Amino acid sequence: xxxxxxxxFKGFAVTFRQxxxxxxxxQYPEYKRPVYPRFRGRHQLHRHSNGLEKCVGCSLCAAxxxxxxxxxxxxxxxxxxxxxPGERYAxxxxxxxxxxxxxxxxxxxxxxxxxxxGNDYEISExxxxxxxxxxxxxxxxxxxxxxxxxxxxxxxxxxxxxEHS
Amino acid sequence: MREPxxxxxxxxxxIVNLVMVAFAYTTWLxxxxxxxxxxxxxxxxxxxxxxxxxxADLIKLVRKESFFPVAAHDSxxxxxxxxxxxxxxxxxxxxxxxxxxxxxxxxxxxVIANVSIGLILIFALGSVGVYGAIIGGWASESxxxxxxxxxxxxxxxxxxxxxxxxxLGVVLMGQSLNLIEIVDKQDATLWFVVPQxxxxxxxxxxxxxxxxxxxxxxxxADTELVAGYxxxxxxxxxxxxxxxxxxxxxxxxxxxxxxxxxxWHFFWLDYLGPLxxxxxxxxxxxxxxxxxxSVPRLRYDQLMRFGWKVLLPVATINAVVTALLVxxx
Numbered sequence: 351x352x353x354x355x356x357x358x359f360k361g362f363a364v365t366f367r368q369x370x371x372x373x374x375x376x377q378y379p380e381y382k383r384p385v386y387p388r389f390r391g392r393h394q395l396h397r398h399s400n401g402l403e404k405c406v407g408c409s410l411c412a413a414x415x416x417x418x419x420x421x422x423x424x425x426x427x428x429x430x431x432x433x434x435p436g437e438r439y440a441x442x443x444x445x446x447x448x449x450x451x452x453x454x455x456x457x458x459x460x461x462x463x464x465x466x467x468g469n470d471y472e473i474s475e476x477x478x479x480x481x482x483x484x485x486x487x488x489x490x491x492x493x494x495x496x497x498x499x500x501x502x503x504x505x506x507x508x509x510x511x512x513e514h515s
Numbered sequence: 516m517r518e519p520x521x522x523x524x525x526x527x528x529x530i531v532n533l534v535m536v537a538f539a540y541t542t543w544l545x546x547x548x549x550x551x552x553x554x555x556x557x558x559x560x561x562x563x564x565x566x567x568x569x570x571a572d573l574i575k576l577v578r579k580e581s582f583f584p585v586a587a588h589d590s591x592x593x594x595x596x597x598x599x600x601x602x603x604x605x606x607x608x609x610x611x612x613x614x615x616x617x618x619x620x621x622x623x624x625x626v627i628a629n630v631s632i633g634l635i636l637i638f639a640l641g642s643v644g645v646y647g648a649i650i651g652g653w654a655s656e657s658x659x660x661x662x663x664x665x666x667x668x669x670x671x672x673x674x675x676x677x678x679x680x681x682x683l684g685v686v687l688m689g690q691s692l693n694l695i696e697i698v699d700k701q702d703a704t705l706w707f708v709v710p711q712x713x714x715x716x717x718x719x720x721x722x723x724x725x726x727x728x729x730x731x732x733x734x735x736a737d738t739e740l741v742a743g744y745x746x747x748x749x750x751x752x753x754x755x756x757x758x759x760x761x762x763x764x765x766x767x768x769x770x771x772x773x774x775x776x777x778x779w780h781f782f783w784l785d786y787l788g789p790l791x792x793x794x795x796x797x798x799x800x801x802x803x804x805x806x807x808x809s810v811p812r813l814r815y816d817q818l819m820r821f822g823w824k825v826l827l828p829v830a831t832i833n834a835v836v837t838a839l840l841v842x843x844x
Contacts, residue, residue, distance in 0.1 A: 362806075364809070373550070
Protein backbone atom coordinates (compact mmCIF):
# COMPACT_ATOMS: atom_id res chain seq x y z
CA UNK A 351 0.00 0.00 0.00
CA UNK A 352 1.37 3.38 -0.89
CA UNK A 353 1.60 5.92 1.95
CA UNK A 354 -1.63 7.87 2.44
CA UNK A 355 -1.70 11.47 3.75
CA UNK A 356 -2.53 10.91 7.40
CA UNK A 357 -0.71 7.65 8.08
CA UNK A 358 1.88 9.34 10.23
CA PHE A 359 -0.77 10.65 12.58
CA LYS A 360 -2.35 7.24 12.97
CA GLY A 361 0.98 6.14 14.41
CA PHE A 362 0.52 8.69 17.15
CA ALA A 363 -2.88 7.23 17.96
CA VAL A 364 -1.34 3.78 18.26
CA THR A 365 1.30 4.88 20.75
CA PHE A 366 -1.27 6.83 22.70
CA ARG A 367 -3.53 3.78 22.97
CA GLN A 368 -0.68 1.70 24.40
CA UNK A 369 -0.62 3.98 27.43
CA UNK A 370 -3.87 2.47 28.60
CA UNK A 371 -3.02 -1.16 28.07
CA UNK A 372 -1.38 -3.32 30.71
CA UNK A 373 2.36 -3.78 30.11
CA UNK A 374 3.52 -7.27 29.23
CA UNK A 375 6.59 -7.27 31.46
CA UNK A 376 6.94 -10.13 33.95
CA GLN A 377 8.40 -8.69 37.15
CA TYR A 378 11.18 -11.12 37.98
CA PRO A 379 11.64 -11.70 41.68
CA GLU A 380 7.92 -11.54 42.36
CA TYR A 381 7.00 -13.76 39.45
CA LYS A 382 9.34 -16.52 38.28
CA ARG A 383 8.45 -18.14 35.02
CA PRO A 384 8.22 -21.93 35.48
CA VAL A 385 11.00 -23.85 33.76
CA TYR A 386 10.44 -26.92 31.62
CA PRO A 387 11.00 -30.30 33.33
CA ARG A 388 14.19 -31.07 31.35
CA PHE A 389 15.69 -27.61 31.95
CA ARG A 390 19.49 -27.80 32.28
CA GLY A 391 20.33 -25.93 35.48
CA ARG A 392 22.72 -26.52 38.35
CA HIS A 393 24.39 -29.92 38.61
CA GLN A 394 23.49 -32.45 41.26
CA LEU A 395 25.28 -35.58 42.41
CA HIS A 396 22.97 -38.40 43.47
CA ARG A 397 23.01 -41.14 46.12
CA HIS A 398 21.51 -44.60 46.21
CA SER A 399 18.62 -45.20 48.57
CA ASN A 400 20.99 -46.91 51.03
CA GLY A 401 23.15 -43.77 51.35
CA LEU A 402 26.08 -44.74 49.16
CA GLU A 403 27.08 -42.23 46.48
CA LYS A 404 26.48 -43.28 42.92
CA CYS A 405 29.66 -41.63 41.60
CA VAL A 406 32.61 -44.06 41.28
CA GLY A 407 35.18 -41.51 40.07
CA CYS A 408 35.49 -42.85 36.52
CA SER A 409 35.96 -39.30 35.05
CA LEU A 410 33.86 -40.00 32.01
CA CYS A 411 32.04 -36.74 32.70
CA ALA A 412 35.32 -34.83 32.84
CA ALA A 413 36.35 -36.39 29.55
CA UNK A 414 33.06 -35.51 27.89
CA UNK A 415 32.93 -31.91 29.12
CA UNK A 416 33.55 -29.50 26.20
CA UNK A 417 34.46 -26.64 28.54
CA UNK A 418 36.85 -28.79 30.61
CA UNK A 419 35.40 -27.63 33.91
CA UNK A 420 35.11 -30.87 35.94
CA UNK A 421 37.95 -32.07 38.14
CA UNK A 422 37.78 -35.64 39.38
CA UNK A 423 40.38 -37.30 41.63
CA UNK A 424 39.50 -40.86 42.48
CA UNK A 425 40.48 -42.93 45.51
CA UNK A 426 40.16 -46.54 46.67
CA UNK A 427 37.16 -47.63 48.68
CA UNK A 428 38.52 -49.30 51.87
CA UNK A 429 36.36 -51.56 54.00
CA UNK A 430 35.98 -49.07 56.83
CA UNK A 431 35.45 -46.11 54.51
CA UNK A 432 32.97 -47.26 51.90
CA UNK A 433 31.55 -44.30 50.02
CA UNK A 434 30.31 -45.79 46.78
CA PRO A 435 29.42 -49.28 45.52
CA GLY A 436 32.34 -50.56 43.51
CA GLU A 437 36.08 -50.25 43.90
CA ARG A 438 36.63 -46.49 43.66
CA TYR A 439 34.94 -43.29 44.70
CA ALA A 440 35.55 -39.66 43.80
CA UNK A 441 37.60 -38.10 46.58
CA UNK A 442 37.73 -34.70 44.93
CA UNK A 443 34.89 -33.72 42.60
CA UNK A 444 34.79 -30.03 41.61
CA UNK A 445 32.90 -28.21 38.90
CA UNK A 446 33.90 -24.67 37.92
CA UNK A 447 30.53 -23.00 37.32
CA UNK A 448 32.09 -20.01 35.58
CA UNK A 449 33.35 -22.32 32.81
CA UNK A 450 30.40 -24.66 32.60
CA UNK A 451 28.21 -24.12 29.57
CA UNK A 452 25.33 -26.24 30.90
CA UNK A 453 25.28 -28.45 27.83
CA UNK A 454 24.42 -31.68 29.67
CA UNK A 455 27.16 -33.86 28.11
CA UNK A 456 28.34 -34.94 31.56
CA UNK A 457 24.83 -36.15 32.33
CA UNK A 458 24.75 -38.09 29.07
CA UNK A 459 28.23 -39.55 29.58
CA UNK A 460 27.77 -40.84 33.13
CA UNK A 461 27.15 -44.63 33.10
CA UNK A 462 25.85 -44.67 36.67
CA UNK A 463 23.34 -41.76 36.48
CA UNK A 464 25.36 -40.07 39.20
CA UNK A 465 25.50 -36.51 37.85
CA UNK A 466 22.41 -34.80 36.46
CA UNK A 467 21.49 -31.23 35.64
CA GLY A 468 18.68 -30.04 37.88
CA ASN A 469 16.38 -27.06 37.52
CA ASP A 470 18.14 -24.52 39.71
CA TYR A 471 19.42 -21.41 37.89
CA GLU A 472 19.82 -18.85 40.67
CA ILE A 473 23.51 -19.47 41.31
CA SER A 474 25.02 -15.98 41.24
CA GLU A 475 27.94 -15.25 43.56
CA UNK A 476 29.90 -12.17 44.46
CA UNK A 477 33.35 -13.57 43.72
CA UNK A 478 34.73 -15.99 41.16
CA UNK A 479 36.25 -18.26 43.81
CA UNK A 480 32.82 -18.96 45.25
CA UNK A 481 31.79 -20.34 41.88
CA UNK A 482 33.93 -23.48 42.13
CA UNK A 483 31.46 -26.02 43.47
CA UNK A 484 32.91 -28.84 45.59
CA UNK A 485 31.47 -32.30 46.04
CA UNK A 486 29.42 -31.61 49.14
CA UNK A 487 27.90 -28.52 47.57
CA UNK A 488 26.94 -30.58 44.54
CA UNK A 489 25.54 -33.41 46.63
CA UNK A 490 23.24 -31.15 48.57
CA UNK A 491 19.74 -30.32 47.49
CA UNK A 492 19.26 -26.77 46.23
CA UNK A 493 18.22 -24.35 48.96
CA UNK A 494 15.87 -22.23 46.85
CA UNK A 495 13.60 -24.08 44.53
CA UNK A 496 12.53 -22.59 41.22
CA UNK A 497 9.02 -23.22 39.93
CA UNK A 498 8.87 -26.08 37.45
CA UNK A 499 6.20 -26.29 34.79
CA UNK A 500 3.55 -28.94 35.03
CA UNK A 501 4.99 -32.25 33.90
CA UNK A 502 1.73 -33.48 32.45
CA UNK A 503 1.62 -30.63 29.99
CA UNK A 504 4.83 -31.72 28.36
CA UNK A 505 5.16 -34.94 26.45
CA UNK A 506 8.69 -35.65 27.69
CA UNK A 507 9.77 -39.14 28.73
CA UNK A 508 11.05 -39.19 32.29
CA UNK A 509 14.60 -40.64 32.49
CA UNK A 510 15.12 -43.87 34.43
CA UNK A 511 17.17 -42.30 37.17
CA UNK A 512 14.59 -39.67 38.01
CA GLU A 513 11.93 -42.25 38.68
CA HIS A 514 13.98 -45.01 40.30
CA SER A 515 16.68 -44.18 42.75
CA MET B 516 6.13 49.59 42.09
CA ARG B 517 9.33 47.94 41.01
CA GLU B 518 10.70 44.82 42.54
CA PRO B 519 13.79 45.24 44.74
CA UNK B 520 16.96 43.63 43.44
CA UNK B 521 17.33 41.20 46.29
CA UNK B 522 13.90 39.74 45.67
CA UNK B 523 14.96 39.10 42.07
CA UNK B 524 18.04 37.33 43.43
CA UNK B 525 16.07 35.11 45.77
CA UNK B 526 13.54 34.38 43.07
CA UNK B 527 16.20 33.44 40.55
CA UNK B 528 17.79 31.03 43.04
CA UNK B 529 14.43 29.44 43.78
CA ILE B 530 13.41 29.18 40.14
CA VAL B 531 16.74 27.73 39.04
CA ASN B 532 16.41 25.05 41.67
CA LEU B 533 12.84 24.34 40.66
CA VAL B 534 13.88 24.04 37.02
CA MET B 535 16.60 21.58 37.98
CA VAL B 536 14.11 19.49 39.94
CA ALA B 537 11.74 19.70 37.00
CA PHE B 538 14.55 18.49 34.74
CA ALA B 539 15.23 15.52 37.01
CA TYR B 540 11.61 14.50 37.00
CA THR B 541 11.35 15.12 33.27
CA THR B 542 13.86 12.32 32.85
CA TRP B 543 11.68 10.16 35.11
CA LEU B 544 8.57 11.09 33.15
CA UNK B 545 10.27 10.36 29.87
CA UNK B 546 11.39 6.90 30.90
CA UNK B 547 8.03 6.01 32.38
CA UNK B 548 5.95 7.36 29.48
CA UNK B 549 8.25 5.87 26.86
CA UNK B 550 8.05 2.55 28.67
CA UNK B 551 4.28 2.61 28.88
CA UNK B 552 3.95 3.49 25.23
CA UNK B 553 6.18 0.53 24.43
CA UNK B 554 4.07 -1.91 26.47
CA UNK B 555 6.54 -2.16 29.34
CA UNK B 556 6.93 -0.58 32.75
CA UNK B 557 9.41 2.24 33.05
CA UNK B 558 11.77 2.11 36.04
CA UNK B 559 9.82 0.89 39.03
CA UNK B 560 12.47 -0.44 41.41
CA UNK B 561 14.17 2.67 42.78
CA UNK B 562 11.50 3.88 45.17
CA UNK B 563 7.74 3.60 44.62
CA UNK B 564 6.97 3.91 40.90
CA UNK B 565 10.65 4.58 40.31
CA UNK B 566 10.40 8.08 41.74
CA UNK B 567 13.91 7.94 43.20
CA UNK B 568 15.41 6.92 39.86
CA UNK B 569 16.70 10.46 39.08
CA UNK B 570 18.63 10.43 42.33
CA ALA B 571 20.08 7.03 41.52
CA ASP B 572 21.16 8.37 38.14
CA LEU B 573 22.64 11.48 39.69
CA ILE B 574 24.67 9.52 42.23
CA LYS B 575 25.88 7.17 39.52
CA LEU B 576 26.99 10.01 37.25
CA VAL B 577 28.74 11.93 40.01
CA ARG B 578 30.63 8.87 41.16
CA LYS B 579 31.96 8.10 37.69
CA GLU B 580 35.55 8.71 36.76
CA SER B 581 36.08 12.24 35.52
CA PHE B 582 38.32 11.37 32.61
CA PHE B 583 39.98 13.63 30.16
CA PRO B 584 41.12 12.67 26.66
CA VAL B 585 44.82 13.37 26.35
CA ALA B 586 44.49 15.07 23.00
CA ALA B 587 41.62 17.27 24.09
CA HIS B 588 42.07 21.00 24.43
CA ASP B 589 41.89 21.52 28.21
CA SER B 590 39.97 24.69 28.93
CA UNK B 591 37.61 24.41 25.98
CA UNK B 592 36.76 20.81 26.77
CA UNK B 593 35.65 21.81 30.26
CA UNK B 594 33.87 24.98 29.20
CA UNK B 595 31.67 23.44 26.52
CA UNK B 596 29.08 21.77 28.77
CA UNK B 597 29.10 24.82 30.99
CA UNK B 598 28.13 27.07 28.07
CA UNK B 599 25.33 24.73 27.03
CA UNK B 600 23.85 24.52 30.44
CA UNK B 601 24.25 28.17 31.32
CA UNK B 602 22.39 29.38 28.25
CA UNK B 603 19.67 26.80 28.75
CA UNK B 604 19.03 27.93 32.31
CA UNK B 605 19.45 31.63 31.60
CA UNK B 606 16.78 31.57 28.91
CA UNK B 607 14.24 30.68 31.56
CA UNK B 608 14.73 34.06 33.24
CA UNK B 609 12.35 35.94 30.97
CA UNK B 610 9.44 33.51 30.83
CA UNK B 611 6.48 34.78 32.84
CA UNK B 612 4.83 32.30 35.12
CA UNK B 613 2.51 34.40 37.22
CA UNK B 614 0.79 37.73 37.49
CA UNK B 615 2.92 39.42 40.15
CA UNK B 616 2.01 39.47 43.80
CA UNK B 617 2.19 41.85 46.73
CA UNK B 618 3.96 40.18 49.65
CA UNK B 619 4.05 42.36 52.80
CA UNK B 620 5.12 45.68 51.41
CA UNK B 621 7.12 44.49 48.43
CA UNK B 622 6.08 43.71 44.93
CA UNK B 623 7.12 40.36 43.50
CA UNK B 624 7.03 40.09 39.71
CA UNK B 625 5.71 37.03 37.95
CA VAL B 626 8.95 36.77 36.02
CA ILE B 627 12.60 36.85 37.04
CA ALA B 628 13.72 39.54 34.62
CA ASN B 629 11.31 41.91 32.97
CA VAL B 630 13.22 42.55 29.77
CA SER B 631 11.54 44.63 27.10
CA ILE B 632 13.01 42.45 24.33
CA GLY B 633 12.56 39.15 26.13
CA LEU B 634 11.77 37.16 23.01
CA ILE B 635 14.97 38.22 21.28
CA LEU B 636 16.93 37.41 24.42
CA ILE B 637 15.71 33.83 24.36
CA PHE B 638 16.69 33.36 20.74
CA ALA B 639 20.05 35.00 21.35
CA LEU B 640 20.77 32.67 24.24
CA GLY B 641 19.73 29.73 22.10
CA SER B 642 22.22 30.78 19.47
CA VAL B 643 24.99 31.07 22.05
CA GLY B 644 24.01 27.62 23.29
CA VAL B 645 24.95 26.22 19.90
CA TYR B 646 28.52 27.19 20.77
CA GLY B 647 28.47 24.64 23.55
CA ALA B 648 27.86 21.89 21.05
CA ILE B 649 30.43 23.15 18.56
CA ILE B 650 33.15 23.68 21.13
CA GLY B 651 32.39 20.37 22.78
CA GLY B 652 32.76 18.44 19.60
CA TRP B 653 35.78 20.29 18.34
CA ALA B 654 37.73 20.38 21.57
CA SER B 655 37.37 16.63 21.96
CA GLU B 656 39.83 16.05 19.09
CA SER B 657 38.00 13.00 17.83
CA UNK B 658 36.52 12.30 14.42
CA UNK B 659 33.10 11.25 15.67
CA UNK B 660 32.84 14.28 17.90
CA UNK B 661 33.84 16.65 15.13
CA UNK B 662 31.38 15.22 12.63
CA UNK B 663 28.65 15.13 15.23
CA UNK B 664 29.20 18.70 16.29
CA UNK B 665 29.27 19.94 12.69
CA UNK B 666 26.00 18.21 11.99
CA UNK B 667 24.48 19.48 15.20
CA UNK B 668 25.55 23.02 14.47
CA UNK B 669 24.16 22.92 10.94
CA UNK B 670 20.86 21.51 12.14
CA UNK B 671 20.47 23.95 15.02
CA UNK B 672 21.31 26.98 12.92
CA UNK B 673 18.91 26.05 10.12
CA UNK B 674 15.99 25.45 12.42
CA UNK B 675 16.67 28.57 14.45
CA UNK B 676 15.81 30.67 11.42
CA UNK B 677 12.43 29.03 10.99
CA UNK B 678 11.82 29.23 14.71
CA UNK B 679 12.43 32.95 14.81
CA UNK B 680 10.27 33.58 11.75
CA UNK B 681 7.40 31.53 13.08
CA UNK B 682 7.00 33.77 16.09
CA LEU B 683 6.84 36.90 13.95
CA GLY B 684 3.13 36.36 13.60
CA VAL B 685 2.73 36.31 17.38
CA VAL B 686 4.82 39.46 17.73
CA LEU B 687 2.67 41.24 15.16
CA MET B 688 -0.49 40.27 16.95
CA GLY B 689 0.91 40.93 20.41
CA GLN B 690 2.34 44.30 19.35
CA SER B 691 5.39 43.84 21.54
CA LEU B 692 8.51 41.77 22.08
CA ASN B 693 8.04 41.71 25.82
CA LEU B 694 6.72 38.33 26.87
CA ILE B 695 4.64 39.75 29.70
CA GLU B 696 2.77 42.01 27.31
CA ILE B 697 2.22 39.14 24.88
CA VAL B 698 0.69 37.09 27.68
CA ASP B 699 -1.52 39.97 28.74
CA LYS B 700 -2.65 40.53 25.16
CA GLN B 701 -3.75 36.90 25.00
CA ASP B 702 -5.77 37.40 28.12
CA ALA B 703 -7.43 40.43 26.56
CA THR B 704 -8.20 38.86 23.19
CA LEU B 705 -7.76 35.24 22.20
CA TRP B 706 -5.07 32.65 22.83
CA PHE B 707 -2.79 33.05 19.86
CA VAL B 708 -3.00 29.39 18.97
CA VAL B 709 -6.33 30.03 17.25
CA PRO B 710 -5.26 32.62 14.66
CA GLN B 711 -1.66 31.41 14.50
CA UNK B 712 -2.08 27.66 14.15
CA UNK B 713 0.36 27.57 11.24
CA UNK B 714 2.88 29.46 13.32
CA UNK B 715 2.35 26.99 16.14
CA UNK B 716 2.97 24.06 13.83
CA UNK B 717 6.20 25.57 12.53
CA UNK B 718 7.23 26.46 16.07
CA UNK B 719 6.59 22.93 17.31
CA UNK B 720 8.69 21.36 14.60
CA UNK B 721 11.42 23.93 15.10
CA UNK B 722 11.29 23.29 18.85
CA UNK B 723 11.92 19.59 18.39
CA UNK B 724 14.81 20.29 16.04
CA UNK B 725 16.36 22.91 18.32
CA UNK B 726 16.58 20.54 21.24
CA UNK B 727 17.88 17.65 19.11
CA UNK B 728 15.01 15.45 20.14
CA UNK B 729 13.83 12.52 18.06
CA UNK B 730 12.95 12.55 15.15
CA UNK B 731 15.65 15.18 14.65
CA UNK B 732 18.31 13.59 16.82
CA UNK B 733 20.71 12.31 14.20
CA UNK B 734 23.61 14.27 15.71
CA UNK B 735 23.43 12.17 18.82
CA ALA B 736 22.15 8.94 17.35
CA ASP B 737 24.01 6.00 18.79
CA THR B 738 24.08 3.87 15.71
CA GLU B 739 25.16 6.62 13.36
CA LEU B 740 27.83 8.61 15.11
CA VAL B 741 28.51 6.79 18.37
CA ALA B 742 27.25 9.76 20.37
CA GLY B 743 27.96 12.82 18.29
CA TYR B 744 29.49 15.77 20.06
CA UNK B 745 29.32 14.19 23.49
CA UNK B 746 31.20 11.02 22.56
CA UNK B 747 34.27 11.96 24.56
CA UNK B 748 32.38 13.13 27.61
CA UNK B 749 31.64 10.87 30.54
CA UNK B 750 30.17 11.01 33.99
CA UNK B 751 28.86 14.32 35.15
CA UNK B 752 30.14 16.25 32.11
CA UNK B 753 27.88 14.17 29.93
CA UNK B 754 25.23 14.71 32.57
CA UNK B 755 25.62 18.46 32.02
CA UNK B 756 24.99 18.06 28.30
CA UNK B 757 21.89 16.04 29.01
CA UNK B 758 20.77 18.62 31.55
CA UNK B 759 21.20 21.29 28.90
CA UNK B 760 19.08 19.30 26.46
CA UNK B 761 16.23 18.70 28.86
CA UNK B 762 16.28 22.22 30.29
CA UNK B 763 16.18 23.51 26.70
CA UNK B 764 13.15 21.32 26.22
CA UNK B 765 11.48 22.78 29.30
CA UNK B 766 12.39 26.35 28.37
CA UNK B 767 11.13 26.04 24.80
CA UNK B 768 7.94 24.41 26.06
CA UNK B 769 7.56 27.34 28.42
CA UNK B 770 8.07 29.70 25.48
CA UNK B 771 5.48 27.87 23.37
CA UNK B 772 3.01 28.05 26.23
CA UNK B 773 3.72 31.76 26.69
CA UNK B 774 3.45 32.67 23.03
CA UNK B 775 0.59 30.51 21.89
CA UNK B 776 -1.34 29.16 24.82
CA UNK B 777 -1.77 32.17 27.05
CA UNK B 778 1.08 31.58 29.49
CA TRP B 779 -0.30 31.36 33.00
CA HIS B 780 -3.85 32.43 32.16
CA PHE B 781 -6.68 30.01 32.38
CA PHE B 782 -9.99 31.74 31.68
CA TRP B 783 -11.16 33.19 34.96
CA LEU B 784 -8.89 31.28 37.37
CA ASP B 785 -5.87 33.55 37.01
CA TYR B 786 -4.84 33.65 40.66
CA LEU B 787 -3.51 30.09 40.38
CA GLY B 788 -1.18 31.32 37.64
CA PRO B 789 1.96 29.23 38.23
CA LEU B 790 -0.08 26.03 38.53
CA UNK B 791 -1.61 26.45 35.08
CA UNK B 792 1.78 27.30 33.67
CA UNK B 793 3.32 24.15 35.12
CA UNK B 794 0.41 22.06 33.86
CA UNK B 795 0.68 23.41 30.34
CA UNK B 796 4.46 22.94 30.25
CA UNK B 797 3.94 19.39 31.49
CA UNK B 798 1.54 18.74 28.62
CA UNK B 799 4.04 20.08 26.12
CA UNK B 800 6.88 17.99 27.52
CA UNK B 801 4.65 14.92 27.34
CA UNK B 802 3.99 15.83 23.73
CA UNK B 803 7.76 15.81 23.10
CA UNK B 804 7.98 12.37 24.65
CA UNK B 805 4.98 11.13 22.67
CA UNK B 806 6.66 12.19 19.45
CA UNK B 807 9.81 10.38 20.48
CA UNK B 808 7.89 7.15 20.93
CA SER B 809 6.02 7.35 17.64
CA VAL B 810 8.24 8.59 14.85
CA PRO B 811 11.47 7.17 13.37
CA ARG B 812 14.56 9.27 12.94
CA LEU B 813 15.03 11.59 9.98
CA ARG B 814 18.11 11.13 7.89
CA TYR B 815 20.43 14.10 7.88
CA ASP B 816 19.80 15.28 4.33
CA GLN B 817 16.04 14.84 4.79
CA LEU B 818 16.32 16.93 7.92
CA MET B 819 18.20 19.79 6.23
CA ARG B 820 15.98 19.73 3.18
CA PHE B 821 12.88 19.91 5.33
CA GLY B 822 14.26 22.78 7.37
CA TRP B 823 15.20 24.99 4.47
CA LYS B 824 12.77 24.05 1.73
CA VAL B 825 9.56 23.44 3.64
CA LEU B 826 9.67 25.05 7.05
CA LEU B 827 11.26 28.35 6.11
CA PRO B 828 8.85 29.21 3.27
CA VAL B 829 5.87 28.26 5.43
CA ALA B 830 7.10 30.43 8.29
CA THR B 831 7.75 33.35 5.95
CA ILE B 832 4.35 33.10 4.30
CA ASN B 833 2.72 32.93 7.71
CA ALA B 834 4.49 36.10 8.79
CA VAL B 835 3.56 37.94 5.59
CA VAL B 836 -0.10 36.90 5.74
CA THR B 837 -0.33 37.86 9.40
CA ALA B 838 1.21 41.24 8.64
CA LEU B 839 -1.31 41.89 5.86
CA LEU B 840 -4.23 40.83 8.02
CA VAL B 841 -3.10 42.90 10.98
CA UNK B 842 -2.78 46.01 8.85
CA UNK B 843 -6.05 45.65 7.02
CA UNK B 844 -8.28 44.25 9.76
